[in-house]
Amino acid sequence: MKILLVYSHPNPGSFNHAIKETIVSELTACGHDVKVRDLYAIGFDPVLKSTDFLLAQQGKVADDVKLEQDFIVWSDMVVFVHPVWWFSLPAILKGYIDRVFNYGFAYTIDEKGVRGLLNGKKVLILSTTGGDEKTYTDTGMFKSLSQTIDGGIFTFCGFEVTEHKFFTSVPYVSGDERKKMLEQVTAIARALAVN
Amino acid sequence: MKILLVYSHPNPGSFNHAIKETIVSELTACGHDVKVRDLYAIGFDPVLKSTDFLLAQQGKVADDVKLEQDFIVWSDMVVFVHPVWWFSLPAILKGYIDRVFNYGFAYTIDEKGVRGLLNGKKVLILSTTGGDEKTYTDTGMFKSLSQTIDGGIFTFCGFEVTEHKFFTSVPYVSGDERKKMLEQVTAIARALAVN
Numbered sequence: 514m515k516i517l518l519v520y521s522h523p524n525p526g527s528f529n530h531a532i533k534e535t536i537v538s539e540l541t542a543c544g545h546d547v548k549v550r551d552l553y554a555i556g557f558d559p560v561l562k563s564t565d566f567l568l569a570q571q572g573k574v575a576d577d578v579k580l581e582q583d584f585i586v587w588s589d590m591v592v593f594v595h596p597v598w599w600f601s602l603p604a605i606l607k608g609y610i611d612r613v614f615n616y617g618f619a620y621t622i623d624e625k626g627v628r629g630l631l632n633g634k635k636v637l638i639l640s641t642t643g644g645d646e647k648t649y650t651d652t653g654m655f656k657s658l659s660q661t662i663d664g665g666i667f668t669f670c671g672f673e674v675t676e677h678k679f680f681t682s683v684p685y686v687s688g689d690e691r692k693k694m695l696e697q698v699t700a701i702a703r704a705l706a707v708n
Numbered sequence: 709m710k711i712l713l714v715y716s717h718p719n720p721g722s723f724n725h726a727i728k729e730t731i732v733s734e735l736t737a738c739g740h741d742v743k744v745r746d747l748y749a750i751g752f753d754p755v756l757k758s759t760d761f762l763l764a765q766q767g768k769v770a771d772d773v774k775l776e777q778d779f780i781v782w783s784d785m786v787v788f789v790h791p792v793w794w795f796s797l798p799a800i801l802k803g804y805i806d807r808v809f810n811y812g813f814a815y816t817i818d819e820k821g822v823r824g825l826l827n828g829k830k831v832l833i834l835s836t837t838g839g840d841e842k843t844y845t846d847t848g849m850f851k852s853l854s855q856t857i858d859g860g861i862f863t864f865c866g867f868e869v870t871e872h873k874f875f876t877s878v879p880y881v882s883g884d885e886r887k888k889m890l891e892q893v894t895a896i897a898r899a900l901a902v903n
Contacts, residue, residue: 523758559754559799563718600860601796604754604803611799654860657852665795665849 514705516540517588518549521595521606528683528691532639533594535695539702540592550584552605557581559608569615581613590635590675590705597642597679600658610666619670629671636667637705638677639698646681655679676701709900711735712783713744716790716801723878723886727834728789730890734897735787745779747800752776754803764810776808785830785870785900792837792874795853805861814865824866831862832900833872834893841876850874871896 518537522529533549540547550557558577568574574582585591595606602610616622620629642649649655663674678701680694713732717724728744735742747754753772763769769777780786790801797805811817815824837844844850858869873896875889 523756524761553755553757559803560748561718561793561798562748566719598756599802599805599809600856601802603756604799604806607794607796607802608754608799610794614794652855654855657855660847660849660852661795661856 514589515546515587516590517584518592520551521603523553529594529596529641532698535698536702539699543706552609557605557609559605561611578612582618592637594639597640614670629669632671634672635675636672637675641680641683643684709784710741710782711785712779713787715746716798718748724789724791724836727893730893731897734894738901747804752800754800756806773807777813787832789834792835809865824864827866829867830870831867832870836875836878838879
């Protein structure tokens with residue numbers, strides 16, 4: 514598969530970075546063609562501006578948006594690796610969605626209503642949280658995140674959501690537990706190769 | 709009351725702009741002391757960076773973050789006016805939360821667990837959506853937004869959430885309906901004066 518990895522964490526010492534390195538390495542070893550967009554490294558501008566709206570009215574997009582859209586067009590699957598900050602995406606990734614997943618590219622509105630345009634593509638989301646799994650489960654937060662992110666963004670645009678995997682309590686777990694989490698990342702990557 | 713208004717829309721011709729103008733005018737007429745932070749106008753940088761983490765380790769924050777924190781400290785109530793983009797906040801506002809509501813200012817973690825530090829302050833959120841009210845209600849999306857935004861951000865930090873009012877189907881309603889929505893904004897502002 515042609516796999517686009519969109520990565521959003523500022524710290525090369527972070528567990529998110531380890532997840533990214535692990536999945537890229539494993540997917541490549543499995544023979545997939547992997548391209549990485551590291552939003553911090555490329556300095557992606559996440560602020561949707563009036564100029565974006567003006568371009569949209571002319572059926573155009575900004576050059577930096579077009580570049581990212583071309584990567585999505587190229588891909589069979591998009592993998593997002595990011596921390597959950599405030600029960601949502603980091604701003605740089607939220608703005609990637611705001612700007613790149615625009616009307617006419619990711620979805621359209623016609624006589625039948627809103628319709629996703631990215632059908633046939635898959636998405637895999639690997640997220641880390643500071644909060645613990647029990648709290649997220651008991652409060653229904655996993656369900657709310659699934660509705661707002663998986664459903665509200667990806668299914669909305671026509672993607673098939675392969676999995677949204679959460680690695681919880683990341684700042685508080687032991688080195689051994691983190692190692693087990695990275696083994697889970699490897700297993701997820703290998704399962705993709707089989708499907 | 710001392711009221712801080714945090715406004716996040718790029719277009720001065722938007723309905724969000726009309727909401728902002730209406731509430732500022734009414735709150736001022738009611739005798740409140742109102743300060744406005746227009747995140748687009750001030751060019752707020754929403755990207756939480758490695759430098760922010762490094763400063764945090766020294767118990768410091770960036771100058772632009774400190775400026776916004778001082779406005780919050782000054783206020784009795786914060787009013788947010790913003791569109792819902794992708795069932796979340798626009799990136800510029802998401803990044804305001806990521807950077808300004810940081811550990812040690814908005815919340816802390818001690819032996820009792822996570823604890824908000826902005827107790828005694830109120831928050832009012834005025835949001836616009838493209839989607840219609842029935843869909844948001846029937847799908848449980850209002851509930852998910854309440855959990856991720858009202859609970860996950862504001863209650864988490866100790867704010868009392870006065871109201872999260874959604875103005876729905878904004879791009880599709882008539883001028884008369886928009887006028888009625890602005891009358892609701894006025895009524896909300898007047899009710900604050902009485903409380």
